[in-house]
Amino acid sequence: MSANPWDAEWDVSHALVRRLLDHQFPELSAETVELLGHGWDNIVYRVGSDYVFRFPRRRAAIPLLQTEARILPRLSSCITVPYSKPIYFGTESVAYPSPFLGYTHVPGVLPNGLSxxxxxxxxxxxxxxxxxxxxxxxxxxxxxxxxxxxxxxxxxxxxxxxxxxxxxxxxxxxxxxxxxxxxxxxxxxxxxxxxxxxxxxxxxxxxxxxxxxxxxxxxxxxxxxxxxxxxxxxxxxxxxxxxxxxxxxxxxxxxxxxxxxxxxxxxxxxxxxxxxxxxxxxxxxxxxxxxxxxxxxxxxxx
The missing domain is CATH 3.90.1200.10 (Aminoglycoside phosphotransferase (APH), C-terminal lobe)
Structure with missing residues (x-):
């Protein structure tokens, strides 16, 4: 069991992400894969210039991701700032025990050090x-x-x-x-x-x-x-x-x-x-x- 709530239960390596994308979304095979960072529940990779993929690192994150996949497409008429819209819906497999999502990339940087x-x-x-x-x-x-x-x-x-x-x-x-x-x-x-x-x-x-x-x-x-x-x-x-x-x-x-x-x-x-x-x-x-x-x-x- 993880010692902290932010500890990962499984590793999501660059090689694994490349393998999952090649298998489930072959149209992305030519796109670059770059680690962006991680939070408690997910690790995030940039795929090419247009997409961001989030992969759960813990089992508790799976139902949260599934809810997100259902509700986010329904919010486009009421959200007044850009937000990440899921367009690729990855499924669990022998290689990886969780669904995962690919979103449209939202330009910007984290608001660190603002006045x-x-x-x-x-x-x-x-x-x-x-x-x-x-x-x-x-x-x-x-x-x-x-x-x-x-x-x-x-x-x-x-x-x-x-x-x-x-x-x-x-x-x-x-x-x-x-x-x-x-x-x-x-x-x-x-x-x-x-x-x-x-x-x-x-x-x-x-x-x-x-x-x-x-x-x-x-x-x-x-x-x-x-x-x-x-x-x-x-x-x-x-x-x-x-x-x-x-x-x-x-x-x-x-x-x-x-x-x-x-x-x-x-x-x-x-x-x-x-x-x-x-x-x-x-x-x-x-x-x-x-x-x-x-x-x-x-x-x-x-």
């Missing part, structure tokens, strides 16, 4: 994107098998306990001032459980799943593996994790007003998700993501 001015430009874009996504008809989402709150977002007390449990490992990497501010923030959370809210949500909207163009404006949303029907605060966390404080009012002016509980949960998730990324980055000795995760935590606390 506050650059971030602020994306406030109305992100707000309109989420306003449209959260208005998607739930009956249609449920008909495609989209699950309900599989990450138990409403359990604020349990998540708070997890955050406090992360602190001993994270504090030496955050520095005394930031670690102290983080601990004080966690102690101020008085909500034990959030009320039920239902909207179709991306479910994992942090900086590693967002792309920006060459001037730092949002140009795409990727990795929809955690798409579910759940509390919109999960996605609204970007108002705290991605945007500087000065542009949050403009974000909610476009998105619409939300209640105090939603703000509390959104900020908490904006802190929680980069804590997880920082934990993984420490184990991976990934200095770039350690820095970006730390900056995200500080911005969410501001």
């Amino acid at each position: 506050n001015t650059q971030r602020a430009r994306s406030a109305p874009i992100l707000a309109q994107f989420l306003k449209s996504l959260h208005a998607f008809t739930l009956d249609k989402a449920e008909a495609e098998g989209v699950p309900h709150d599989q990450r138990n977002l409403a359990d604020v007390s349990g998540r708070k306990d997890r955050m406090l449990g992360f602190l001993p490992k994270l504090s030496p990497h955050l520095g005394r001032e930031t670690a102290g501010a983080l601990e004080r923030y966690i102690d101020t959370i008085r909500l034990d459980r959030a009320s039920t809210r239902k909207a179709l949500i991306h479910g994992d909207l942090h900086y590693k799943n967002m792309l920006v163009d060459d001037v730092g404006v949002i140009s795409g949303i990727i990795d929809w593996g955690d798409v579910n029907v759940g509390h919109p605060a999960c996605d609204l966390s970007v108002a705290y994790s991605f945007l500087p404080p000065s542009s949050r009012p403009a974000f909610f002016e476009t998105y619409g007003a939300v209640d105090d509980e939603t703000h509390v949960l959104a900020r908490m998730l904006a802190v929680f998700m980069p804590m997880l990324i920082l934990l993984q980055s420490i184990d991976d000795r990934d200095e770039r993501n350690k820095l970006e995760a730390t900056r995200t935590i500080m911005r969410a606390l501001a």
Whole structure:
């Protein structure tokens, strides 16, 4: 069993990807294959200039990928930013124990090291994107098998306990001032459980799943593996994790007003998700993501 939730259960090598593509999609045999990176659930390869393929690294990721394959084609009429659309549907085989997906390539880079001015430009874009996504008809989402709150977002007390449990490992990497501010923030959370809210949500909207163009404006949303029907605060966390404080009012002016509980949960998730990324980055000795995760935590606390 994996020691950490981000540890792979099986290897997806360059040679294996080449073999799977040659066998299942021979029309791609002449295309180059380049490793782009990996998250907890999937490893990602660029195939030629037009496609990106995601391969599950863990068995738990398979139903998430299958849900994504069903719902993403249904969202084209309501998504207001470019997103990865599945067009190649790979099947499990003796060589590889999971289905896999090939998507249209969405141009852009991860939003690492952006200035506050650059971030602020994306406030109305992100707000309109989420306003449209959260208005998607739930009956249609449920008909495609989209699950309900599989990450138990409403359990604020349990998540708070997890955050406090992360602190001993994270504090030496955050520095005394930031670690102290983080601990004080966690102690101020008085909500034990959030009320039920239902909207179709991306479910994992942090900086590693967002792309920006060459001037730092949002140009795409990727990795929809955690798409579910759940509390919109999960996605609204970007108002705290991605945007500087000065542009949050403009974000909610476009998105619409939300209640105090939603703000509390959104900020908490904006802190929680980069804590997880920082934990993984420490184990991976990934200095770039350690820095970006730390900056995200500080911005969410501001």
